[in-house]
Amino acid sequence: MTHSLDPEDAAGFRRAAHELLDACLDRLEGARDHPWQPVPGSVKAGYRLDGDDTGQGEAALARRLASDVLPHGTGNTHPRFFGWVHGTGLASGLLSEMVAATMNANLGGRDHGAVYIERAVIDWARGVFGFPEGASGVLVTGTSQATVIALAAARVCALGPQMRRTGQGAVRLTAYAGTGAHNAVKKALELLGIGADNLRAIPETDRGMDPVALRAAIAADRAAGARPFAVIGTAGSVGLGRFDDLRALADIARDEGLWLHVDGAFGAWARLAGDPWQGLVAGIERADSLACDFHKWMYVPYDCGLVLIRDETAHRAAFAARPSYLEGQDRGLAGGDPWFCDYGTDLSRGNRALRVWSALVAYGPERLGAAIADNCARAAQMGALVRADPHMRPMAPVISNLCVFTADARLSPEAQGDLNTRIAQELQLSGEAVFSTVTIDGITALRAAIANHRTRAEDVAQAIAAVARARDAG
Structure with missing residues (x-):
């Protein structure tokens, strides 16, 4: 009897691993189609580690990772995720993480x-x-x-x-x-x-x-x-x-x-x-x-x-x-x-460094720097759209990649805060965009931190249009 934890069925493990890799690649390629959504109660319950939920083997694990884990992230890979300054991942990271896990250094x-x-x-x-x-x-x-x-x-x-x-x-x-x-x-x-x-x-x-x-x-x-x-x-x-x-x-x-x-x-x-x-x-x-x-x-x-x-x-x-x-x-x-x-x-x-080394080998500092510059340009674009709306108002200058604004400056500070909070929640739940909130000068404002290399000009325009619709829908 062996006590090794290596796969007993090497060929089966290889097939399961390839299927999971394909699922990861599909998710990466389709990041635009997967905004954040709440985790269903049945999935949460399935995460419990009791009864027959353990000891199922690698093939069953691969299936569960694809069906129950992979779809339920924070949504930060989506191009209209502007809440907080969340990293968004790179294709090179998928490769480096496979190697790092295999080496286990x-x-x-x-x-x-x-x-x-x-x-x-x-x-x-x-x-x-x-x-x-x-x-x-x-x-x-x-x-x-x-x-x-x-x-x-x-x-x-x-x-x-x-x-x-x-x-x-x-x-x-x-x-x-x-x-x-x-x-x-x-x-x-x-x-x-x-x-x-x-x-x-x-x-x-x-x-x-x-x-x-x-x-x-x-x-x-x-x-x-x-x-x-x-x-x-x-x-x-x-x-x-x-x-x-x-x-x-x-x-x-x-x-x-x-x-x-x-x-x-x-x-x-x-x-x-x-x-x-x-x-x-x-x-x-x-x-x-x-x-x-x-x-x-x-x-x-x-x-x-x-x-x-x-x-x-x-x-x-x-x-x-x-x-x-x-x-x-x-x-x-x-x-x-x-x-x-x-x-x-x-x-x-x-092995954290392998993630960085792989990104630099794959893209180089020039492409990474260009993505950072584009994030700043998209924040400037958002600031311009806010200023162009007759009722929105910036709460601070756009300096780099953050744009902070209120959806309706006509309201009292308290009412503005209530409106901005409601809009943030509704857009998160609808999957249209993720804004966070921050309190500035006594007003709870909408905050967009653009830190995603996938974000394009149309994403910013769609997000501000969604804010306006949510505001006007009352």
């Missing part, structure tokens, strides 16, 4: 091909963002995890490596970010024990964080006995798509002796988009650390984020720890130093 360390692919991806990104030779990086789940890693390195840089043993004691560290900064910054400070109360929310204009208010907040904290340690700039805010003036922030960080971290979850990739959008991230090359996501504006499959850190010594000082069973060797599989487990929180790490 652990990228915590050791000497094997996937490690060198991750180094190549980091080197490429370092060049894109103008970080110096010798800067370090590691691929992570996303910008939330990247922010924790970057601010952990910033703290060690501020207090010294001994704080990993002793903690930060009575030192009250303070950090600074714009009011529109992502909640990941607050969470990172909470997780690191610095505390959310020590994050200063700096007022913003349409150009991002106010430099004068930032300098005043730093001075006030120093006078109160706190120790400022980090400025967190934003390249593409989650609510309105704002970009901080990174050059101005870099000057302040230099003058004040602070670490400059940039949250570039999606907006950092404007660097590839050409004029005028690449100018939004001018100065990003001066950051001490950068967090961004490949799974957003680089379109690769979830999850895949990146943290870059200018000073490799500071990065390693915050995380390196090798018990004897992980001791490196000069030859064999235990070689391959440096190991990525010394640059983050994870020893067990999946």
